Amino acid sequence: MIILKTENLSKEFPGVLALDNVNFDLEEGEIHGIVGENGAGKSTLVKILAGVFPPTRGKIYLYGKELHSHSPRELINIIGFVDQERELIPSFTVIENLFLGNEIVQGGFLKNRELQEKAKTFLKNYNVNLDLLALTRNLSPGQQQMLTIMKVLFRKPKIIIFDEPTASLSVKEIEIFNRLIEELRASKVSIIYISHRLSEVLSFANRITVLRNGKKVVTVRANEVSEKDLIRYMIAKDMHEQYPKIKKEIGDRIFEVKNYTNKKYGFNNINFYIKSGEIVGFAGLVGSGRTELAKLIFTGDRNSVGEIIFLSKEFIPKGPKDSINKGIVMIPEKRREEGIILGMSVKDNLALPNLDILSIGGFLKEQAINKHSLFLINSFNIKLASPLQLVYTLSGGNQQKVSVAKWLGERKINLWIFDEPTQGIDVETKTEIYLFMENLAKNGAGVWFISSDLNELLAISDRIYVMNKHKIVGEFSPPYNREMILSKMLGG
């Protein structure tokens, strides 16, 4: 019997179609795996099912009845969701988190003894060993994950959604988790299971749905496919999308990181280099440490050890201001939070990093600023009504152009860090940004290119490092072996 079903489910975020007409169904008592590359739409799909946000179009049926704009609260006892981001309150004890929103009370007072008894038997049932009175923030990431799972199970939902449940678990915890899954299967709970670990999905799932670019590729029986088949489904075949490539000369090493270690952030002996004229791609899963590494090097951190050579000189990162003055800029991944200032005009956003040059004795040179912003707006083809327009009114692609364009000024920049520069923007703008990166490299700068979109990474990069669990686990040069890169990304 099918208990949960979607019909032509779509979700649009500003400028991007995250989910495109997906038909998905879940049978009673089955474990249904969902796989796909980063950004394929897996999390979007399950978040809609869990009621985190509504779909833009399409229908959801639960037990054959159509669901209308449901909120997570209404369904919390039917659909349980173990999110990638753990929803625990760090300053609460284990037991407080376990019962959160589900407390046993009498006349407004908590019945502590009863709560404890109940929690003990419950955890024991699933062989989970947690100190009930420990503060949640003192638990290991794995223990926190187990607690999150227990919290969801506690409500005895009919359907459980797991989004990357084992990413932070230790070997021993994974064993406990595997047993837990078998128990749930035996008690006829239906499970939707997202994981990058294909072997795991293959061993658990009855059926597997593969998503790619927001579309469903296929739903298959797990015993009829191999890991290789899945990877083939996950990878897009339409490789002849437009990725511009400019001929450029690759020079000497412009930037080199030697034995970079930062215990606090879990980096140990990171080594890599970027040559002038080179676009160096960083592949990896979300959470593999690519963004953190770039940010630490750009913004500086006192826990950092190791040597960084930039333009043949030792470079000790002191902060964004210092890095920028020395010729390194970063276009951050979270453009709305970090790349632009939403409530300021396009003109002001474009002028902001260049005000030292665009002012005399502190006073702004209005004419120069106008000229500067018009130049950037034209050369980047930023579509707007007026330079005085507030940035938040622009589309995602145009916002990203502002975030990139503002760095063009009198300043000489030798290393550009692009963190997911094309995420959530339209195809046309993507191509423009690739072209811009190519031109930067052609003019002798080095480009550090972080992307979760493997297609663009392979097409644009002159060399690729693969990161996994805060380590560089591979270095590749063209022609790229796509399967090798993917397996390094997913490995371990």
Added chain:
Amino acid sequence: MIEREARFEFQNFFIRYGTIFALFLITVFFSLTAKGFVEIANILNILRQISLLTIISEGFTMCLLIGEIDLSFAQIASLASVISADLMLKGWNPLISVLLSLSVGPLIGLGNGVLVTKVGIPALITTLSTGMITGGTVYMYTKGISLYGNMPISFLNIGRGNIGPLPILVLIMLLFVSLFQIVVNKTKFGKYMRATGENPTAAWLAGINIESYKRLGFILSGLGAAITGVLLTARLGAASPEGASGFLMDGFATALLGQTVFGIGKPTPFGTFIGALIVGTLNNGMTLLGAPYYIQDITKGIIIILSVSATSLQKKKIERR
């Protein structure tokens, strides 16, 4: 479709000019109901009444500009007020007395800024505490009694004199508003302060030293407060330990109202001036109508809630895009 656009236009109009329109309505209301409201003398009186409020609110506006809050400015004004009175009553040179009492503002402001940026205490708690300390110091300094006596005429003239038809206080206020308006809109520092307030992370990643601009905001807030305190002494010819405490509520109402003047949610010096006009007109008109003081408090409380609601709703709209 047309209807929707028309509605959008109307909304836009309201966001842009709603506050100025409100000032207009209030003025019309009091002109019709309060006797003596429209006389030149009364209008000059309103301007004189709001001059100190405007100056202290302009300082606080700088604090809002960097995205922080200051609860200590009224007490800073009291401290500057009693120090200036005390020194002059002791026969010190007026200029030195004024400069010395002015210096407490930026100093306490700097202290606020350091506690917020270097130690990391939220501004609300920092300035609440430094405000209490400052207030306590005022009482310790004055032993709780008001200071009055013979002060130099040159000093008292600042608070009472006219140049042509205009009171000197009003001229100082206009100078202050223009100066701050220029700093905010026409200088690098103003842009950096706004960027820091709007989005500290993005500003930091763009190479702006956000901590020093945050401190600058607190320093300017302290400076505005100290200037207000000294001018208060000049106007009254006396200083009392509680003399400036009323500026806290009025300053908040003024500056928060001011944020709604040019596109909601943007602290601007000229907007704050409009805010002061509204608060001053309400104070004046309600007094003329004989409204009890508690009605004035209730009105100002409502103003704060309305203007902050408008700002918050606009911010929500920006974030949702």
